[in-house]
Amino acid sequence: MNYFQLFQVPAQFDLDLTELGTRYLELQRNFHPDNFAAGSERDRLLAVQQAANINDAYHSLKQPLLRAEHLLALRGVKISHEQRSFTDTSFLMQQMELRELLGDILHSSDPYVLIDEAEQQIQQQKNVLLKLLAQALEANHHEQDLQAADIIRKLKFFFKLQHELELIEQQLQD
Amino acid sequence: MAYSEKVIDHYENPRNVGAFAKDDPTVATGMVGAPACGDVMKLQIKVSADGIIEDAKFKTYGCGSAIASSSLVTEWVKGKSLDEAALIKNTDIAQELALPPVKIHCSILAEDAIKAAIADYKSRHGS
Secondary structure, rough: OHHHHHHOOOOOOOHHHHHHHHHHHHHHHHHHHHHHHHOOHHHHHHHHHHHHHHHHHHHHOOOHHHHHHHHHHOOOOOOOOOOEOOOOOOHHHHHHHHHHHHHHHHOOHHHHHHHHHHHHHHHHHHHHHHHHHHHHHHOOOOOHHHHHHHHHHHHHHHHHHHHHHHHHHHHHOO | OOHHHHHHHHHHOOOEEEEOOOOOOOOEEEEEEEEEOEEEEEEEEEEOOOOOEEEEEEEEEEOOOHHHHHHHHHHHHOOOOOHOOOOOOOHHHHHHHHHOOOHHHHHHHHHHHHHHHHHHHHHOOOO
């Protein structure tokens, strides 16, 4: 299913999220099961199915990584559920170092300094990758799509790091 | 999800955690990652002049199954030749640790890590 089509927004990475939210509320209203309460069983089932599609689509389109993955899938480059290992050694070395930095936080006498440092590094590199991702996707050529797929893989590591950092911050607060 | 006893054992008492000196010419390193879960695995082997893996160390950031898979592989490769170690299959790891289907990718990661370390050694020693 083409989520961009469902939401009648252009099939591109750079999306107007306000417009997306408005479209979501409209669609939700139009396909609310209550509207089909008097309809046939088939109509009611279709409405429920469509409501589920709308939720899935919104969930995917509003998050940059999922949106990019969906866009790539529509262009024939499928990377969700892949189990291939990532082998970019220098990138992974850097990931290890960031993980080590995160590991030091809980034992540090001044953990918030390290948290700031980690947050800055993660944010900065995430932003660089997101910009590269937008550029690669905008080109709309197979070669750049493959590059985009690789950038998404890297971004996933950074989103994971960010999640880990949030867990550490929670732990510190408790 | 419940971990098997063997996974818990490796997770709580991981074997061979750590790293060898980077500049040691007998050491080779395999680095792999799994984008889907953000796991990162480093596996190092120390190889004797006659091509036997004398020692192995690992460092893994990931779930219990990923840690257990890499810990198990460091145990298995010790004393093996490079060619023997290259035969380790992810299915053997998954079976030994009784990994559930959703964690099979952790064993794939460990197999890829040892293969990457062997490839690293061979590329440095030209064999």
